[in-house]
Amino acid sequence: MKIDATYTSLVALGDSFTEGMSDRLPDGSYRGWADLLASRLAARTPGFRYANLAVRGKLIAQIVDEQVDIAAQMRADVVTLVGGLNDTLRPKCDLDEVCDRLEDAVTRLAPSCKQLVLMRSPTRRGPMATRFLPRMHQLFAHLDGLAAKHGAVVVDLFGGGALSDPRLWADDRLHLNSEGHRRVAEAVWQALGHGPEDDWTVPLPTASPSSWYVRRAGDLRFAREHLVPWIGRRLTGRSSGDGLPPKRAELLPYQP
Known part of the structure; x- marks a missing residue:
């Protein structure tokens, strides 16, 4: 497949x-890889337009129903x-239904653009990721088939x-930090046919292991500030994105 590296607009779903969680800016808002990618594309193309329809917490059915059309x-x-x-990551997941909805999205989006970009999502090393690896592998295999088609x-x-290195993830252990998002932007930039500015796959330097006390203190802080609220939302059927609008709802000129 030949990649056309000249693009005038980007929509992220x-x-x-x-x-962009958790690449937090000084004003408290989130930037993230899609904003970084848009900024780099806009710097090359006058009048470049960008929309970001993403909303935190959305499941694939919600993405399809609320963003795809x-x-x-x-x-x-x-x-x-x-x-x-x-x-x-949900305890009860109909993976066949997830794959069907993803296929629906790809089928509708691919004819509407010059280039559709899909991703095998990064995962932080840890017991949670290991538990859900079979589901993720099945999802990614389906994704590869859709891309080829x-x-x-x-x-x-x-x-x-x-990107599995915990040092590229935020304290909530669910979202990338600023360096993680920067690497994702570089990966997509290269996938779109642009020359590399650096090697996003290079591992971070080896760090000295933390003490048992530091690790346990971090685990307790994570449980108190992030895990317990996350479980609470699951039990009550709430989402962190309930009531939130899309990040950038209109396809408008973007200033880097």
Whole structure:
């Protein structure tokens, strides 16, 4: 497949990963890989337009129902779609249904743009990731098949391994930090046919292991500040994105 590296517009669909959590700016808002990618594309193309329809906490059915038709109507040059991982982390997950909804999204989006970009989502090393690996592998295999069928690009953020380093993740252990998002932006930039600015797959330097006390203190802080609220939302059927609008709902000129 030949990649056209000249693009004039970008629409990003998805959940918190694409919204940009937890690449926090000084004003408290989130930036993230999609904003970084848009900034780099806009610097090359006057009048470049960008929309980001992502909302944190969205499941694949919500992404399809709430974002796909809007994105398809925008007729952007590049569309990125990342979804389904939130579904795989739920105790009860109908993975066949997740794959069907993902296929529905790809089938509708691919004809609407010059280049559809899909991703094998990155995962932080740890017991939670290990537990859900079979679901993730099945999801990614389906993703690869859809990409081959519809001419999409797949950015493999999972297989490279560098993004699994806990030091590239925020304190909530669910979202990438600023350096993690920067690496994702570089990965997508290269997948779109642009020359590399650096090697996003390079592992971080080896660090001295933390003491048992520091690790346990971090675990307790994580449980108190992030895990317990997350479990509470699951038990009550709430989402962190309830009531939130899309990050950037209209396809408008973007200033880097």
